[in-house]
Amino acid sequence: MSNIEIYGIPGSPFLRSVEVTLHEKGLDYQLRAMKPGEHKQPEYLARHPFGRIPAFEHAGFAIYETQAILRYVDDVFPTPPLTPGNPKARARMNQMIGILEWYYFPKAAAPIGFNRIIGPRLLGMAGDEAAIAEAMPMARTCFAEFDNLLGDKFYLTGDSVSLADIMLASQLALLGECAEGRELIGETAALSGWLRRMVARPSFAATQPPAVLREAA
Numbered sequence: 497m498s499n500i501e502i503y504g505i506p507g508s509p510f511l512r513s514v515e516v517t518l519h520e521k522g523l524d525y526q527l528r529a530m531k532p533g534e535h536k537q538p539e540y541l542a543r544h545p546f547g548r549i550p551a552f553e554h555a556g557f558a559i560y561e562t563q564a565i566l567r568y569v570d571d572v573f574p575t576p577p578l579t580p581g582n583p584k585a586r587a588r589m590n591q592m593i594g595i596l597e598w599y600y601f602p603k604a605a606a607p608i609g610f611n612r613i614i615g616p617r618l619l620g621m622a623g624d625e626a627a628i629a630e631a632m633p634m635a636r637t638c639f640a641e642f643d644n645l646l647g648d649k650f651y652l653t654g655d656s657v658s659l660a661d662i663m664l665a666s667q668l669a670l671l672g673e674c675a676e677g678r679e680l681i682g683e684t685a686a687l688s689g690w691l692r693r694m695v696a697r698p699s700f701a702a703t704q705p706p707a708v709l710r711e712a713a
């Protein structure tokens with residue numbers, strides 16, 4: 497029996513980042529799948545006071561915040577390494593994770609993904625079209641910059657997969673399940689090929705979002 501547990505709502509790209517990382521490391525884990533709303537209940541808030549997905553526990557060590565979880569897993573289970581040894585490549589990885597957390601997710605992916613995918617398909621809510629339109633310029637800036645930072649490399653920081661590849665591909669794979677996401681990916685020079693390579697990996701194949709979220713819009 498695995499001594500790694502993950503708590504989350506299937507479909508969450510942050511949850512998927514953790515699952516993909518564990519698959520890349522060849523580690524077993526128990527997914528404690530929750531329903532929407534359970535993440536705001538006292539039992540989960542005791543584990544994650546901000547009520548966000550995911551939370552993680554390894555042999556009694558409990559932690560939340562995806563980036564902290566991934567870096568912990570990469571430290572404790574170092575093979576294969578998912579953090580570049582080269583300082584410049586590592587700085588690029590950290591830069592891209594920063595862009596993802598500070599600009600991409602809150603200002604682009606969350607409004608578009610919630611109003612186009614999660615709300616209508618999972619929660620039975622109508623999407624807010626104005627919020628989607630308002631988020632598109634920031635989404636374009638993020639996609640263009642990720643494309644620029646990828647350049648002609650095979651993975652975001654070089655020849656091997658890093659935590660930035662895992663976090664970004666988990667996010668873009670979900671947004672690619674709606675027309676806006678496909679449009680944004682289609683406008684990139686190299687990022688679309690990179691995303692195809694990433695989602696073809698066994699770690700992504702093993703962590704598909706629920707079918708209801710994968711329906712074409």
Ligand SMILES: N[C@@H](CCC(=O)N[C@@H](CS)C(=O)NCC(=O)O)C(=O)O
Pocket residue numbers: 508509510511547548549550560561562563
């Ligand atoms: N900084 C957090 C962000 C996590 C996050 O925002 N997760 C989303 C799901 S992808 C969430 O919990 N949304 C539900 C909500 O805000 O109620 C992390 O890295 O873990």
